[in-house]
Every structure is written in structure tokens, then in C-alpha cells.
Amino acid sequence: MSAETVDRGTSAPSSSINPESxxxxxxxxFQDAVRSWLFWGLSVFFxxxxxxxxxxxxxxxxDLAAQGATTDVLVGFVSEITRLIIPLIALVLGWKAIAGExxxxxxxxxxxxxxxxxxxxxxxxxxxxxxxxxxxxLGFALAAVVVAVLMGGFDxxxxxxxxxxxxxxxxxxxxxxxxxxxxxxxxxxxxxxxFGVFVLFYVVWNSLSTAFRLLxxxxxxxxxxxxYTTEFQGQEVTVERLPEWAYFVINLDPGEAYGRVLTLVTDxxxxxxxxxxxxxxxGGELPFFLQDWFALLILVFWTVVxxxxxxxxxxxxxx
Amino acid sequence: MPAxxxxxxxxxxxxTLALDDLSFEVGDGEVFGFLGPNGAGKSTTINVLLDxxxxxxxxxxxLGLDAQTHSREIRARTGVLPEGYRTYDxxxxxxxxxxxxxxxxxxADPERLLERVGIADAIDKKAGGYSxxxxxxxxxxxxxxxxxxxxxxxxxxxxxxxxGAREMREIVREENERGATVFFSSHIMEQVESVCDRxxxxxxxxxxxxxxxxxxxxxxSDGTVLRVTVDRLDDEAIxxxxxxxxxxxxxxxxxxxxxxVIRVDGSKTDVLSALERQGLEVRDFSxxxxxxxxxxxxxxxxxxxx
Numbered sequence: 072m073s074a075e076t077v078d079r080g081t082s083a084p085s086s087s088i089n090p091e092s093x094x095x096x097x098x099x100x101f102q103d104a105v106r107s108w109l110f111w112g113l114s115v116f117f118x119x120x121x122x123x124x125x126x127x128x129x130x131x132x133x134d135l136a137a138q139g140a141t142t143d144v145l146v147g148f149v150s151e152i153t154r155l156i157i158p159l160i161a162l163v164l165g166w167k168a169i170a171g172e173x174x175x176x177x178x179x180x181x182x183x184x185x186x187x188x189x190x191x192x193x194x195x196x197x198x199x200x201x202x203x204x205x206x207x208x209l210g211f212a213l214a215a216v217v218v219a220v221l222m223g224g225f226d227x228x229x230x231x232x233x234x235x236x237x238x239x240x241x242x243x244x245x246x247x248x249x250x251x252x253x254x255x256x257x258x259x260x261x262x263x264x265x266f267g268v269f270v271l272f273y274v275v276w277n278s279l280s281t282a283f284r285l286l287x288x289x290x291x292x293x294x295x296x297x298x299y300t301t302e303f304q305g306q307e308v309t310v311e312r313l314p315e316w317a318y319f320v321i322n323l324d325p326g327e328a329y330g331r332v333l334t335l336v337t338d339x340x341x342x343x344x345x346x347x348x349x350x351x352x353x354g355g356e357l358p359f360f361l362q363d364w365f366a367l368l369i370l371v372f373w374t375v376v377x378x379x380x381x382x383x384x385x386x387x388x389x390x
Numbered sequence: 391m392p393a394x395x396x397x398x399x400x401x402x403x404x405x406t407l408a409l410d411d412l413s414f415e416v417g418d419g420e421v422f423g424f425l426g427p428n429g430a431g432k433s434t435t436i437n438v439l440l441d442x443x444x445x446x447x448x449x450x451x452x453l454g455l456d457a458q459t460h461s462r463e464i465r466a467r468t469g470v471l472p473e474g475y476r477t478y479d480x481x482x483x484x485x486x487x488x489x490x491x492x493x494x495x496x497x498a499d500p501e502r503l504l505e506r507v508g509i510a511d512a513i514d515k516k517a518g519g520y521s522x523x524x525x526x527x528x529x530x531x532x533x534x535x536x537x538x539x540x541x542x543x544x545x546x547x548x549x550x551x552x553x554g555a556r557e558m559r560e561i562v563r564e565e566n567e568r569g570a571t572v573f574f575s576s577h578i579m580e581q582v583e584s585v586c587d588r589x590x591x592x593x594x595x596x597x598x599x600x601x602x603x604x605x606x607x608x609x610x611s612d613g614t615v616l617r618v619t620v621d622r623l624d625d626e627a628i629x630x631x632x633x634x635x636x637x638x639x640x641x642x643x644x645x646x647x648x649x650x651v652i653r654v655d656g657s658k659t660d661v662l663s664a665l666e667r668q669g670l671e672v673r674d675f676s677x678x679x680x681x682x683x684x685x686x687x688x689x690x691x692x693x694x695x696x
Contacts, residue, residue: 085441085461095492099481106480175476180486180532182442183470184493185462389443 084359085187086386092186092231097201103204104164113160113203116310120156124148129221142226143217143338146233150333153237154326156209156242158272162265164203165248169193170261173390178226196249196378203241207234232336240329249313250377253385267386271280276324283317312352319360325373391454393418393540393571394439399448401434401595409595412448414575416588421566421567421584423603424575426592427690433473435592436544437511439573453540462588464540467548472576473544477525479518479635483509486517486528487535496536503531508557512586522549530558534565541565542598543574547581559585569582579686598689616661619674623648627668631661642686647673 114334128144169192172178181191211234218225251264287296296311321327330344350357359365394416401409410432426432426507437443441453441461452464476485487500491509504510507527512520517528526549533541541562547555562572562585576582581588583603590600599606620627623642628650631640643651650660662672671683 084460085463087462089462091495095489098492099478099485102485103478103480153681176472176474177476177478179442179475180529181471181473181475183440183465183468183472183533185466186489186493187462286674387444390437 077361084247085096086189086191087187088193089187091142092190093197094195094207096181096186096191097197098197100168100195101201105205109164110202110206113164113206114209116156117207118213120152121149121210124152125214125218125221142229143220144286145222145225146229146333146337150233150237150330153233153240154329155273157203157241159239159268160200161244162248162268163205164200166261167252167258168199168249169253169385170258171252172253174258175263178390182390189382190285192249192253192378192381192385196246199249200242200245203245204238207237207241229337233333236329236332237334239332239367239374240325241323241369243370246374247377250381253381256390263386272324272326276321276326280323283313283321287311287313287317299352299354301349305313310352315353318348322361322366323369325370328366328369329361329375332370335363336368364365391418392416392451393420394438395449395451396521397449397451397550398444398452399435399438401431401443402436402446409438409445412592412597414590414596414600416571417551419566419569419571420587421562421572421585422574423586423589424573424592425579425582425686426575426577428577430577430592430690431440431595432577433593434577434595434669435542435638436473436542439542440465440468440472440511448675452603456544467538468540469535469556470540471533471541471543471546477517477520477528477531478517480515481528483520483531484513484526484621486532487533488584489533490535492661498535498571500531503534506534506561508554523551523554526550527554530561534561537568539570540573541567541574543572545576546574549577551587555581558586591686593690601624614658615678616654616658617643617676617678618650618652618662618665620648620650620665621671621673624670626666627665628672630668631664634660634664637661644693652676 084357094349125145127284128148154312158277167174169178172181178191182188186194215225215230218230248265251268252261253266257259297314298309298311300307300309333346348357348361392415394414396415397413399409399412400407412431412435424432426434432446434443436451438445441458441464444458447524455464457464476550481489483504484500486497487503491498493498501510501513504513507530509524509527509531511689512524517525526546530546532542541586543562545568546558550558559581562574566585568573572585574582586603588600588602589606591598601614623645627639628642631637631650631652633655637652637654639651641651643649649663658675658677662675665672
């Protein structure tokens with residue numbers, strides 16, 4: 072081919088990633104999604120959530136205010152709710168990202184233009200993540216005003232920390248949703264997959280802790296408990312705990328990771344975790360994979376791995 | 391160098407064979423009409439050209455580049471009006487075009503493009519409110535972005551009224567004069583005959599004829615089309631009519647009433663008596679000069695006698 076016919080980036084192999092292409096797809100997807108009622112519904116929802124929680128804290132927690140712990144309580148409450156709600160919203164936002172376009176045929180518009188399928192997938196992930204992040208940010212920012220008035224000032228660092236970690240958490244779930252959406256041409260199947268993810272992390276994973284303990288009590292297979300000593304009311308007592316790998320598995324849940332990263336970023340101690348970990352349980356120091364910084368890696372894992380699988384697979388199918 | 395080379399292309403979906411060893415070429419600068427009834431495999435072929443689906447066997451080159459490994463480069467130089475698409479309801483025509491312009495990395499004026507396809511007044515309206523014809527015009531405008539070397543138009547007249555279809559053909563002509571190769575599919579003969587240099591007729595995943603419009607006309611110009619209504623259809627009878635030296639084509643046009651279309655150069659009486667010899671009763675017959683439509687029908691109608 073003569074040089075003059077080669078446009079920017081277009082001489083690259085068809086399955087390559089072109090940042091400008093990704094950008095164009097992301098921009099279009101964002102423009103499209105930002106005009107949907109879903110986006111505005113989400114922003115209003117986050118705003119209401121924060122204001123309602125603040126109202127409740129301000130109303131019932133006057134003594135807390137006196138102790139200056141109100142932001143702690145607010146972040147604690149809100150994170151309990153966002154931990155459950157953000158995945159739902161990300162799954163709903165990402166559900167049709169690719170499957171919907173394949174089902175309706177609009178993906179033919181995208182792929183008639185010089186985009187690789189990888190560009191489309193990444194553009195979609197970025198576009199949808201941007202929509203989720205913007206609606207979170209809008210909701211949090213508007214609510215900040217109300218929160219400040221009701222509580223008479225608050226800890227900006229904790230509040231921004233909550234927002235930031237919530238965005239990272241939301242992107243992880245968006246990646247799961249967009250990746251699953253790319254595996255099928257049917258929005259019905261994609262919807263079922265979203266429901267499957269919901270059940271996996273809300274029901275299955277949340278009961279793992281209990282299930283492991285039950286299995287361990289009956290000494291099934293390799294579910295041996297480990298004994299350790301701790302001080303309880305001034306006395307040395309011996310307590311049983313699950314093996315380390317069990318805690319690792321429990322902590323793979325993005326929701327659990329969200330909680331741990333929040334405790335890392337904010338100094339709020341009211342956040343409840345599925346598996347309370349104590350250095351004493353492990354003879355003084357937590358294994359690295361149970362430390363809070365590792366939870367950030369778990370969120371990164373849930374962002375990168377689903378989309379990586381989808382990038383590989385989506386390149387190889389008939390539309 | 392041909393603009394499109396399809397060589398031994400086969401595509402099967404499970405047990406279903408969509409394309410069977412299809413081969414053809416489209417020359418540089420040519421307007422090629424890709425004709426065939428619905429379900430013949432036209433869209434599948436176009437989907438392979440654009441790398442939407444992967445061939446089971448065979449080789450496809452577009453603009454001298456492998457359709458699979460160089461798809462991005464091909465699509466950078468190609469304007470596509472796909473079939474079975476859906477516009478983005480919440481985006482305006484301007485946003486659609488800006489997306490195409492961004493995507494191709496070219497400089498173009500959305501307003502000018504929409505003027506060409508005749509919907510400039512709807513530039514800032516959301517595509518969700520467009521009629522099928524307006525959506526089709528918008529897609530044509532998107533295909534024209536960046537003066538592509540090749541235009542691939544899949545059933546471009548879908549949703550257009552006769553006037554719109556004429557304007558579309560006018561644009562095809564203008565683009566061709568600019569130097570673009572145009573490849574467009576249709577299931578209606580009359581849409582392709584006025585603009586196409588050559589026509590390929592696809593049936594059941596196989597190319598049954600490729601010729602210039604004049605050539606196709608030539609092949610039947612001295613023939614007469616004989617329409618015979620009989621009392622019943624019979625495979626044996628059709629076969630015996632086909633074996634007559636002057637008969638070039640014999641197909642079933644209709645099953646109720648059973649009607650045969652027979653292209654014949656010589657004696658019509660021979661045909662009628664051949665039918666009667668096979669025990670069929672001739673109830674009615676008429677003759678006419680062969681039109682391109684008859685050619686198309688004769689190539690694309692399955693003989694389906696009981």
C-alpha cells in the first residue's frame with residue numbers, strides 16, 4: 072500500500088488496540104449513556120442515599136456529633152449501603168454494553184468504522200465506568216453540601232476517600248459486567264449472567280465464611296482449624312480459626328476488598344467485614360495476602376482479569 | 391488490482407451451509423451489483439468482507455489486503471452501509487457523524503454530508519425519532535465520511551421511497567465518478583440495472599451468473615419467455631422441456647396455479663407438445679420478451695415440482 076492511503080494507526084494489525092479508537096468509542100458510549108434516564112436516576116439515587124443517611128445520623132446521633140465521630144458514622148453507614156448497591160448498578164449499566172449492541176445490530180455501526188473489537192470492548196468499559204463514576208461523583212458532591220449543613224462540617228478526606236474507593240469498586244464490577252456482556256449475543260443470557268454474578272458474590276461468597284466453619288468443625292477433608300492463643304478478659308485462652316487459605320478465598324470477594332480498602336484509605340473503624348482479621352490470630356502478623364493493601368490488588372484483579380478474558384474471546388467470535 | 395477478491399469462500403453455521411465455495415472479483419473503480427433473493431448469502435458475504443464473521447474456508451481480499459488480518463485498514467478506507475443495524479436512539483445525526491469522523495480520523499463537515507443525503511434539517515434531532523428512510527440516509531452519510539476508496543452498501547434502498555432510492559443511486563454514481571469502487575447488494579433487479587457496471591447473481595450461497603447488465607440482457611435478448619399454466623407440476627416434464635434444444639431455462643414460477651416459465655429461442659409448439667407428451671394439461675400460455683427480471687428469476691428460483 073502506498074503511504075498516503077494509510078491513515079493514523081490503521082496500518083496496525085486488526086486485533087491491536089488503538090488509543091484514539093478506544094477514545095472515540097468511549098466518548099460515543101458516554102454521550103449515549105449519559106442521556107439515558109438510568110444515568111440521571113443513579114445520580115438522584117446516590118444523592119438521596121447520602122442525604123437520607125446524613126439526615127438519620129444527624130437526627131439520631133446527636134451524641135455522636137458531640138464526640139466528633141459523625142463522618143465516621145456516615146462513611147460507615149454509607150459504605151454498608153454502597154457495598155451492596157454499586158455492584159447492582161454496575162451490573163445494570165454494563166449488562167447490555169456489548170450484548171445489546173450485538174442483539175440490536177448497532178455494533179455494525181461501531182465495527183464498520185476502523186475500530187478493532189478490542190477497541191470497542193475497552194471503549195465500552197471506559198465509557199460505562201465514566202458514567203458510573205460521574206453519577207457517583209455528582210451524587211456525592213451535591214450531598215456534600217447538605218451533609219456539611221446538617222452536620223456542621225465534616226472530614227473531607229474520609230468523604231473523598233469513600234468516593235474514590237467506591238469508584239474503584241464500581242469499575243471492577245463494570246469490568247465484570249462488560250466482559251460477561253461480550254460473551255453472548257443475547258441480552259437475556261447476559262442478564263442471567265449478571266444475576267449469576269449477583270448470586271455468586273452476595274449469596275454464595277457471603278456464606279462461605281459460615282460454610283467453611285461448619286466444614287472445619289466436622290473436620291472435613293482439608294478444612295482443619297488452626298489453634299491460637301489470645302487474651303480474653305485478662306486470661307489466656309485457646310481459640311480455633313480457619314486455615315489461612317480459607318480467609319484468602321473469603322477475601323477475594325470484591326465487596327470484602329472494598330471494605331478493607333476503605334479501612335485503609337479512611338480512618339473509620341465502624342466498617343464491618345465478613346472476616347474480622349486480627350494479627351494475633353496468625354501469631355502476631357497477618358500473612359501478606361490478608362493485609363489491607365492486598366485488598367486493593369484484589370479490586371485491580373477483578374478489573375483486569377474479566378476484561379482480559381473478554382479481550383481474548385471477543386476477538387474470535389462471529390458477531 | 392481488484393477491489394475485492396473472493397476465492398473459494400465457504401461459511402457454515404453448524405449444519406447450515408451459508409456460502410459454498412464462492413468466488414468472484416470486483417474490479418477497481420467498478421460499480422458491482424450483488425444480487426440475490428433474501429437468504430442467498432449476500433449479507434454473510436458482506437459480513438466476511440468486513441470481518442464481522444470468519445470464513446470456514448477460502449480467502450478474501452479487500453483493497454488488496456487480507457480481510458481478516460488487515461480489517462482495520464480496510465475499514466479505514468471503506469464506507470459501509472450495513473444491513474440490520476440500529477442507530478443510537480439518544481444521539482443526534484451530528485453526533486453520529488462526528489463519531490464516524492473521529493473514528494476515521496478525517497476532517498469532514500457533518501452538515502455538508504447530511505445535505506447530500508437530504509436530511510440536513512434533522513441534524514440536531516435524535517436518531518430515535520427518525521423514520522427508517524431517514525435512518526438509512528443517515529447511515530449513507532456515515533458511509534460517505536472521508537471519501538472512501540470502497541463503498542459497501544448492503545440493501546441500501548431498504549426503507550427508502552422510490553424518490554429516495556433514486557437519490558441513493560445518484561450518490562452511488564457521483565461516488566463512482568470520484569473514483570470509488572461501489573459494491574452493493576440488493577434483492578431487486580431494477581435497483582441495480584441502472585447503475586451497475588456488472589452484476590453478480592447469488593443463489594443458495596453460490597454465484598450463478600456474473601456479467602455486465604448488457605451481457606445479461608444479451609444472453610436473453612433473442613429469447614422469448616413462455617409462461618405456461620398447467621394442471622399440475624411434474625419434475626419429469628420439466629426435465630424433458632429442459633432437454634429440448636431451443637430451451638435455455640425452465641423454472642417453476644408459481645405453484646397455484648402451477649405455472650412454468652420457459653425461455654425458448656425456437657418453436658413454442660415444441661415446448662407445449664413436450665409438456666402434453668408428459669401427460670400435463672396446458673390450460674393457458676402467454677409469451678413475452680425476456681426482461682432482466684426474468685433473467686434474475688430464472689437464476690434464482692428453485693425448481694420445486696411435485
